[in-house]
Amino acid sequence: MSEPNPDLRAMLCGIRLDDPILNASGTFDAIAAKRVFGRRLIDRFPFSAFVSKTITVAPRHGNPPPRLWEASGGLVNSIGLPNKGLDGFLAEDLPQLAALPVPLIVSVMGSSPEEFAELVEGVAPREEVAAIELNVSCPNVHSGLIVGEQPVEAEALLVGLRELTAKPLIVKLTPNLADPAAVGAAAVAGGADALSLINTVKATPIDPETLRPWLGNQSGGLSGPAVMPIALAQVRAVAAAVPSTPIIGMGGIESGLDALMFLAAGADLVAVGTACFRDPLAAERIRQELTKAMRERSIFSISEIPGRTGWALASTEIEGQLEG
Amino acid sequence: MSGPDRTLATLGRRRAEVVETAKSGAYHLITVLDRGGPEPQPGQFYMLAVADLPGTGAGFGPAAGLGRDSQWTGRPYLPRAFSVAEAVVGEDGVRLSFVFAPVGPGTERLARLGVGGPALGLHGPLGVGFSSPRRLNPDAAGAILVAGGIGIAPIAIWRKRLAATNTAVRTLLGFRDAAHCGGLELFGKCANLVLVSEDGHLGRRGFVTEPLEEMLAGDGAAGAAVYACGPPAMLEAVRVICAERAVGVELALETPMGCGFGACFGCAVPLADGGYLRLCVDGPVVRGDRIETALVAGSGHRSRR
Ligand SMILES: Cc1cc2nc3c(=O)[nH]c(=O)nc-3n(C[C@H](O)[C@H](O)[C@H](O)COP(=O)(O)O)c2cc1C
Ligand code: FES
Numbered sequence: 360m361s362e363p364n365p366d367l368r369a370m371l372c373g374i375r376l377d378d379p380i381l382n383a384s385g386t387f388d389a390i391a392a393k394r395v396f397g398r399r400l401i402d403r404f405p406f407s408a409f410v411s412k413t414i415t416v417a418p419r420h421g422n423p424p425p426r427l428w429e430a431s432g433g434l435v436n437s438i439g440l441p442n443k444g445l446d447g448f449l450a451e452d453l454p455q456l457a458a459l460p461v462p463l464i465v466s467v468m469g470s471s472p473e474e475f476a477e478l479v480e481g482v483a484p485r486e487e488v489a490a491i492e493l494n495v496s497c498p499n500v501h502s503g504l505i506v507g508e509q510p511v512e513a514e515a516l517l518v519g520l521r522e523l524t525a526k527p528l529i530v531k532l533t534p535n536l537a538d539p540a541a542v543g544a545a546a547v548a549g550g551a552d553a554l555s556l557i558n559t560v561k562a563t564p565i566d567p568e569t570l571r572p573w574l575g576n577q578s579g580g581l582s583g584p585a586v587m588p589i590a591l592a593q594v595r596a597v598a599a600a601v602p603s604t605p606i607i608g609m610g611g612i613e614s615g616l617d618a619l620m621f622l623a624a625g626a627d628l629v630a631v632g633t634a635c636f637r638d639p640l641a642a643e644r645i646r647q648e649l650t651k652a653m654r655e656r657s658i659f660s661i662s663e664i665p666g667r668t669g670w671a672l673a674s675t676e677i678e679g680q681l682e683g
Numbered sequence: 684m685s686g687p688d689r690t691l692a693t694l695g696r697r698r699a700e701v702v703e704t705a706k707s708g709a710y711h712l713i714t715v716l717d718r719g720g721p722e723p724q725p726g727q728f729y730m731l732a733v734a735d736l737p738g739t740g741a742g743f744g745p746a747a748g749l750g751r752d753s754q755w756t757g758r759p760y761l762p763r764a765f766s767v768a769e770a771v772v773g774e775d776g777v778r779l780s781f782v783f784a785p786v787g788p789g790t791e792r793l794a795r796l797g798v799g800g801p802a803l804g805l806h807g808p809l810g811v812g813f814s815s816p817r818r819l820n821p822d823a824a825g826a827i828l829v830a831g832g833i834g835i836a837p838i839a840i841w842r843k844r845l846a847a848t849n850t851a852v853r854t855l856l857g858f859r860d861a862a863h864c865g866g867l868e869l870f871g872k873c874a875n876l877v878l879v880s881e882d883g884h885l886g887r888r889g890f891v892t893e894p895l896e897e898m899l900a901g902d903g904a905a906g907a908a909v910y911a912c913g914p915p916a917m918l919e920a921v922r923v924i925c926a927e928r929a930v931g932v933e934l935a936l937e938t939p940m941g942c943g944f945g946a947c948f949g950c951a952v953p954l955a956d957g958g959y960l961r962l963c964v965d966g967p968v969v970r971g972d973r974i975e976t977a978l979v980a981g982s983g984h985r986s987r988r
Contacts, residue, residue, distance in 0.1 A: 391945025391964050395809060397691040412948075420958040425981025427941050427949035429761050434941060438948045441959070575980060583760060636942035637732060637762055639806065640695030 517549025598625025615648020708865025831913025857891025
């Protein structure tokens with residue numbers, strides 16, 4: 360009772376944050392939320408930094424409905440990255456996002472290195488932008504390969520983008536491959552400042568009536584509590600592969616204890632995604648619960664969490680195969 | 684009644700105690716006391732947290748107590764959107780009533796709630812409500828309200844509001860059959876009420892769009908403002924009927940919603956001029972001429988067991 364409250368302050372590539380809890384890209388639209396909740400959203404902003412929904416060079420309408428399917432303990436989505444495109448984002452959205460009381464991270468996706476370069480060159484010079492997250496879960500139109508699934512592609516992309524900006528570049532890893540740590544390490548070798556993971560897990564719900572895929576886009580990605588153990592395994596593997604690179608861990612975080620598990624697995628920060636849909640203030644509750652969970656364990660700052668220095672990967676985690 | 688008919692939502696999920704539950708025909712009514720929230724506009728909706736309650740801190744990890752409910756299957760996971768059917772402001776808060784039919788894991792969970800039991804987690808009020816007949820049609824002589832099945836909910840609260848402002852209202856309620864019928868009490872001793880059922884068990888036999896077409900025949904169209912809520916096929920028929928006669932119409936649509944506040948982009952409805960709107964923030968009430976169709980893939984009540 361007389362114990363002090365744990366110090367939640369965190370750091371992301373030189374950006375000071377009040378606590379380690381961000382939103383996951385595409386799961387909280389601060390502009391729409393302001394229309395719904397008004398000023399209160401700004402007075403009580405739930406995240407310590409705001410990550411935009413992924414933008415692309417050209418505007419996109421998104422995928423045909425249905426776009427959502429509720430799974431056991433989670434959600435499958437195939438939204439299809441609707442956005443106003445780079446110019447629309449810079450003109451209409453950025454000024455509004457700049458008015459948020461926290462640092463802004465802009466998420467971008469290109470379908471070629473040239474598109475990624477155009478996005479980074481468009482976004483990075485804006486002083487409202489603290490960092491850029493690269494969503495690499497998309498095929499490169501030249502090679503047909505998904506950048507985030509190929510260490511060679513990921514490294515080459517980062518080498519090219521690194522020349523364009525000194526602002527932090529965060530690479531968002533996809534979980535849909537055997538060895539995300541190899542891609543993470545390649546991205547860091549190419550010049551990435553931080554890594555975030557996991558994106559959604561590829562998933563295809565079947566409509567019980569028609570027995571055909573339910574989603575308008577056939578397949579989508581699973582998020583929510585159902586993916587959390589997968590995310591923890593990948594965070595551990597990536598943390599072990601890039602010991603000094605900051606990691607934003609996410610995937611199914613619903614409670615403060617969940618957040619603490621990610622920090623213990625090697626994440627430096629965490630992001631809350633699907634849980635926001637259940638409660639727009641979920642991140643605030645998670646922050647309170649994280650404080651309590653740390654205090655109960657006599658942990659008084661984020662840096663005291665054992666994290667990646669506290670353990671080494673077992674050989675079964677590296678080689679796999681033995682589970683089940 | 685000016686400006687967009689949106690009452691801002693209270694931020695975050697809160698608990699509302701159940702003060703009444705009732706069955707009405709095939710439908711269930713649940714009334715909760717929302718101590719923290721404002722009075723909603725007719726047509727606005729709430730996300731009802733049919734799964735675990737806020738404040739328990741239960742995620743799905745070891746602290747979640749998965750064994751708490753033997754029915755627990757991991758669904759419902761997301762909250763569900765429900766139009767408010769009645770809102771009564773009292774000293775202790777707003778009594779909000781919702782109508783539902785137990786057709787899936789979310790609504791079944793809702794049906795198990797009762798007075799004295801666990802409170803209902805909710806957030807809202809969300810979306811935009813109906814706009815006045817004059818805004819729909821400057822020459823409006825009154826309003827025609829059309830509801831199909833469980834679509835009675837927003838129509839009931841809108842009818843009450845219009846009646847309170849001395850607007851001439853004609854109400855058409857259509858039901859498929861006795862197994863898909865209920866909630867008539869919400870309309871009390873309502874004047875100018877036409878009941879229609881497809882099987883003829885109640886009122887006139889046929890589709891609710893038939894008396895609508897009769898009302899819009901001849902000079903009827905010029906002074907009309909139409910509001911409708913119901914299954915997608917009915918709303919599409921109403922949209923087409925009104926478009927053909929250049930009658931202003933607002934439709935309260937329904938799609939699956941993940942969040943209700945514009946966060947997930949899951950509630951896409953195709954626009955007449957390309958692209959999509961997000962029904963939770965740009966609707967759920969939309970003008971008929973804005974959308975391409977009311978037959979949105981994945982929408983409508985259906986079992987997803
Ligand atoms: C509806 C929805 C939309 C998403 N959109 C994006 C996006 O635009 N860009 C992105 O990098 N990730 C996107 N994601 C993935 C999330 O950022 C996050 O990586 C994933 O959902 C796992 O976290 P969670 O389980 O807490 O949701 C989206 C997820 C959902 C559920
Ligand atoms: S329901 Fe999530 S954006 Fe509309």
